[in-house]
Amino acid sequence: MSTHKPKQDPRITRTHQLLQDALLDLIRERGFDKLTVQQIAERATLNRATFYLHYRDKHDLLQQGMDEVLQQLVNNIRSQTESERVDFRKDKPHPTFIRMFEHIQQHSKYYQVILAEQKIPHFMTRMTEVLSDFASEGISAVEAESEAYHLTVPKEMAVRYAASAFLGVIIWWLEQDMPYSPKYMAANLMKLVIKGPYLNSPFQ
Structure with missing residues (x-):
């Protein structure tokens, strides 16, 4: 069959x-x-x-559109292969991060209207959930590498912090009419997540 x-x-x-x-x-x-x-x-x-x-009505039209776009986002994030495991010692952007921004760029009109301009609450909530799952999987993968990478805060707090940061950066990128390429955004978002915004820590 x-x-x-x-x-x-x-x-x-x-x-x-x-x-x-x-x-x-x-x-x-x-x-x-x-x-x-x-x-x-x-x-x-x-x-x-x-x-x-x-x-059925305009709400069904909106809902189905959101379902389709977010499912495509999930598919792009989860299409990682074993050869794409993150090496956090390198500054190269990870393919999963690049695919995420490429997907958003490909559907930029949708994201600009629904997310950046209108900030429709249901869409923002669901996208935060998608990004939280992404962040959670990434944190778990890092922790599995070595005990030296264990978190200093509850995992739920770290996941929400990362997801909110991702969402904020994505909205900013859309509001600025995407002045940087998906590869540039992926590389710098990874840099922010791993190293923070400073070249050298000002707190040491």
Whole structure:
């Protein structure tokens, strides 16, 4: 028996994309709360009946868009291979960090509207959860290397600190219209996480 997932009809894919694009444009112009299904359908050059063939309401449209984007983010973060284990003694950006920023750049309009501009609470919460899982796995991997790398604070505190820092840097990058490449962002975020912001510690 084949385990391949059936490929979605290109017409359905196009309809979904039209509606998601229309939603983003209108959220940017008017905010989500004031939008109607009629306005979304008209902007997508579709009719209301077509909209309701695919989504229950505007909240379902927003939710499915968030689910899809965040699942892609998770897939990019978790596609690490054994050869991509982090060597924290090197300054080279880790491929997982690069893929994270490449994904955000590829979907920059979505992240700029939903995360940086509107700061939709549900999306921010779920993205923080994704980044927390990422940070937790990274911290566990480092701790497994040597007892010298054990934490000086509760792991839950370190995870939340890292996830919040990641999210803050990502939002800043989007707000500045992504002036630096994904590779540059990955390298410097790793540097901040590992060494802090100073060339030499001013506290020693």
